[in-house]
Amino acid sequence: MIDPRTSVITQRLSKIRRIVAVSSGKGGVGKSMVATSLALSLAREGCRVGLFDVDFTGPSTHIILGVPKSVQPTEDKGIVPATVEGLEYMSLVYFVGDNPAPLRGADVSNALIELLSVTQWGTLDFLIVDMPPGIGDAVLDLVRLVNRIEFLIITTSSLLAFEVIKKQVALLKELKMPIVGVVENMKMNTSDAVEQETGKLGLKYLGSIAYDAKVEESIGNPQKLLATEMGEAMDRIKKAAVGKGSSICP
Amino acid sequence: MHEWALAEAVLASARQIAEQEHLSSVSEVTIRVGELQQVEPPILRFALKQLSEGTLFGSAKFHILKAKSQLKCRVCGTTWQYSSKKLDKATAEAIHFVPEVAHTYIKCPKCGSPDFEIASGRGVWLQDIKGAKPE
Numbered sequence: 001m002i003d004p005r006t007s008v009i010t011q012r013l014s015k016i017r018r019i020v021a022v023s024s025g026k027g028g029v030g031k032s033m034v035a036t037s038l039a040l041s042l043a044r045e046g047c048r049v050g051l052f053d054v055d056f057t058g059p060s061t062h063i064i065l066g067v068p069k070s071v072q073p074t075e076d077k078g079i080v081p082a083t084v085e086g087l088e089y090m091s092l093v094y095f096v097g098d099n100p101a102p103l104r105g106a107d108v109s110n111a112l113i114e115l116l117s118v119t120q121w122g123t124l125d126f127l128i129v130d131m132p133p134g135i136g137d138a139v140l141d142l143v144r145l146v147n148r149i150e151f152l153i154i155t156t157s158s159l160l161a162f163e164v165i166k167k168q169v170a171l172l173k174e175l176k177m178p179i180v181g182v183v184e185n186m187k188m189n190t191s192d193a194v195e196q197e198t199g200k201l202g203l204k205y206l207g208s209i210a211y212d213a214k215v216e217e218s219i220g221n222p223q224k225l226l227a228t229e230m231g232e233a234m235d236r237i238k239k240a241a242v243g244k245g246s247s248i249c250p
Numbered sequence: 251m252h253e254w255a256l257a258e259a260v261l262a263s264a265r266q267i268a269e270q271e272h273l274s275s276v277s278e279v280t281i282r283v284g285e286l287q288q289v290e291p292p293i294l295r296f297a298l299k300q301l302s303e304g305t306l307f308g309s310a311k312f313h314i315l316k317a318k319s320q321l322k323c324r325v326c327g328t329t330w331q332y333s334s335k336k337l338d339k340a341t342a343e344a345i346h347f348v349p350e351v352a353h354t355y356i357k358c359p360k361c362g363s364p365d366f367e368i369a370s371g372r373g374v375w376l377q378d379i380k381g382a383k384p385e
Contacts, residue, residue: 001282001375004263008255011262078255079347095344096354102364103350110372111350118255118347 005117009145012078012116015123016050018242019146020180024154025168026161027133030185031154032060033215033230035130038152040222041234042242043086047125047249050081052115053091054142055132056101056108062093066220069097078120085222090119105137112141125249126242135171143175152180152206152241157187157194169201180241181206185230206240209233252347253289256374257297261307263376268306273381276310280378284371285319286332286349288342294374310381319371323358330359332371349373 022035039051053061067084073094074080081088092101132138142149151172155161172179181204184194188211198205212229225231242248264279283289291314298312319332334342341355349372353364
């Protein structure tokens with residue numbers, strides 16, 4: 001017997017110009033905050049943007065965006081994401097609410113394949129994917145199923161985070177996956193060590209985001225998030241990451 | 251109509267097989283539908299027929315078979331059959347869209363663990379395709 005779902009994934013994503021996975025080998029580095037603020041910042045630029053939270057066991061983009069429980073996707077020849085703050089937004093949270101989703105690896109793969117095969121994203125300039133930490137099932141499945149995916153890597157200034165990033169980069173290079181670059185998040189020093197190390201890996205250092213306590217206070221309020229150091233840094237980072245010439249979305 | 255998206259996937263997969271097998275026409279397509287996802291066969295059949303018009307599958311018969319869903323607890327080994335009857339409408343619908351969210355709502359009837367395996371009857375499968383090759 002054949003699982004037919006993977007046959008249709010390329011078609012589902014065919015009207016999306018770029019698919020960017022915001023990823024990190026290490027947890028707790030701010031992937032979801034960066035993914036959400038990048039998506040919001042691109043949308044504010046006039047781009048058509050989707051945000052897909054694939055951190056199924058620890059989703060948080062819905063909290064950052066302040067998505068009300070009443071917001072749900074609709075059914076029309078599949079599942080059509082709800083529009084939240086100008087983003088086409090999809091998350092497993094629609095189906096599990098505030099309850100835990102205790103999924104093993106095979107279940108994560110199946111849920112990811114299901115959502116990729118039935119979600120009708122429509123035409124987008126960018127689909128930003130908020131990844132779970134690590135280099136496990138979600139990374140390997142997206143590499144296998146979404147041949148156009150690009151990785152944007154998030155680290156902190158900590159050596160602990162960057163040492164794990166090195167492993168992730170080695171894997172992605174081995175798999176011949178494009179890496180947009182590295183963002184240094186929650187920066188609290190003036191050291192250029194991460195920038196230097198990123199250069200040694202042959203990757204583009206896209207910029208840093210200074211630690212700002214206001215980011216935590218902005219949770220649930222996207223406009224407030226865009227007014228923080230992170231929001232302001234995202235104006236520079238998005239141009240370095242996905243900009244071409246003067247305009248990102250002509 | 252979520253079944254429409256599943257029907258598109260079935261036909262995309264069947265088309266790939268027909269091309270690999272060099273079939274010039276397809277007479278029968280057999281699909282197995284797992285009980286857990288609660289796909290409605292009449293809706294799936296309608297979508298398959300609509301999507302097949304004017305294609306290789308235009309005159310194909312679609313056989314839709316139901317597969318019982320069996321769950322097996324990884325903690326105590328209990329096996330049991332899924333039933334949507336005890337679930338409220340919203341929960342049953344969530345499982346319909348993404349069967350894995352069963353782990354959020356269903357527990358082992360013996361030990362109460364959510365750590366179970368969906369041993370069978372999960373989603374939609376393409377079981378068989380029959381057709382003719384050019385002479």
